[in-house]
Amino acid sequence: MKRAIGIFLIAQALLTYLTINMIYTPYRTTTVNNNTGAVTVSYSYPWVYWLGFIGLGIMLIVGTYLVFAKEKKQIFN
Numbered sequence: 001m002k003r004a005i006g007i008f009l010i011a012q013a014l015l016t017y018l019t020i021n022m023i024y025t026p027y028r029t030t031t032v033n034n035n036t037g038a039v040t041v042s043y044s045y046p047w048v049y050w051l052g053f054i055g056l057g058i059m060l061i062v063g064t065y066l067v068f069a070k071e072k073k074q075i076f077n
Helices: 002-023 047-068
Strands: 027-032 039-044
Touching: 002 047
Parallel strands: none
Antiparallel strands: 027 039
16 A cells, blocks of 8 residues: 555656646846846746745655555564
């Protein structure tokens, strides 16, 4: 049962990662240097984007633990 829950958590984390990665587009900021005329473009993501990845990382670690955890054998019933 633990292994099935672990596989579900891993699959859910990977699919959610792919979904989030496709949905969010970064904020684009363009800066022009007046002296040289060079254009600098920087991208930044909203904080919810990074917060979601932290949660997905935790879910992936817990799922991996549940998949590879050894079953404890009961000596006494």
